[in-house]
Amino acid sequence: MPLLDSTYVNTTTTSTHNPSSPHAATSTTPVGGGQPLPTVQVHALSAGHFSLPEEQFVFPFSPGSRRTVPSLCFLIQHSTTESQTTRIVFDLGLRRDLSRYSAPIQQHLATRQPLDTHPDVVTSLRRGGLGPEDINFVIYSHVHWDHVGEPRDFPSSTFIVGYGSLNILSGISHTSLRGGHSFFENDLLDQTRTIELLDPEVDNVGSNSPSYSHHADGHHAGEVGQQQMDFSQPWTPISELNLPLTLDVFGDGSLYIVDAPGHLPGHINLLARTKQRWVYLAGDSCHDRRIMSREKEIGEWEDAQGNTCCIHANRSEAEETIERIRGLERAGVEVIFSHDGEWEQRNQHRFFGAPSRQDQGGQDTEMAMF
């Protein structure tokens, strides 16, 4: 059965399909036999748990209801035929030592109890035999406290953030963001090892933007052995999946950064082709499966000053992003949200370093791999 059901292709998309990846998102296997399509390995990493008050996330809500959720991170490994492997970690979860958060964030943590930071992302990597020194890139879905972890644990990694993230961290652009979750640390990242992606509104294939010249100066290119990764390429659509703005990380169609606006400026997701299936790492695009199923709406609340707050900085953009993700699920893509506790419970064998299902008498053919 084809992965993509043509029923769900948005035929109104006007942008052209990325010619460098004609196979883009239609299948995980080549048609008619031939070389296997490039894939990545994806493993989940446990990186702390905390609890969310339902009233700030869904509507209607049960007063006083809370649920404990993970802050999931992911290890993505890409290997070339020359056996060179590039390793990416998507998000770093909760910081092991809470006292190292800034004072406003520590105050906010009181509203997220119970909270547990063990194991953190470093411990979870070690369970599978890797350490921070093995990680070439850290890609942040966005810069909220429960995703940024402890960057100084990764002293040799290059950090990738979505457009607008650096202004939020520096305090330039978050004055309009409301709610106790909207505090940020201006010294979070070492700017000499941080790449901010280009503005998807400006630097896309339809824009004819002169800023493509970034391309040539190499400033935003990441080089790992012989693997060239260009983080200053223009944003490109995957029309088959109704994703208007994506970046082909390795240039081979195995991993895409996807613009996923609404939750926070710079919010990005990943679309990964694995041997078994397409996997979409959705970050904080949605916090509750009942919103995906339309059983609930996105919640809002009032702060002490009477301002209306929402967990998403731009609610209507967040709803558009959620609608696109519904389309991905209908097309057969597995969607994983950062705070999906049910997914975590069902998929313990897919965490890095976990025993494979085969070892446990299950059906998986490869160890703990998606």
Ligand SMILES: [Zn+2]
């Ligand atoms: Zn968030």
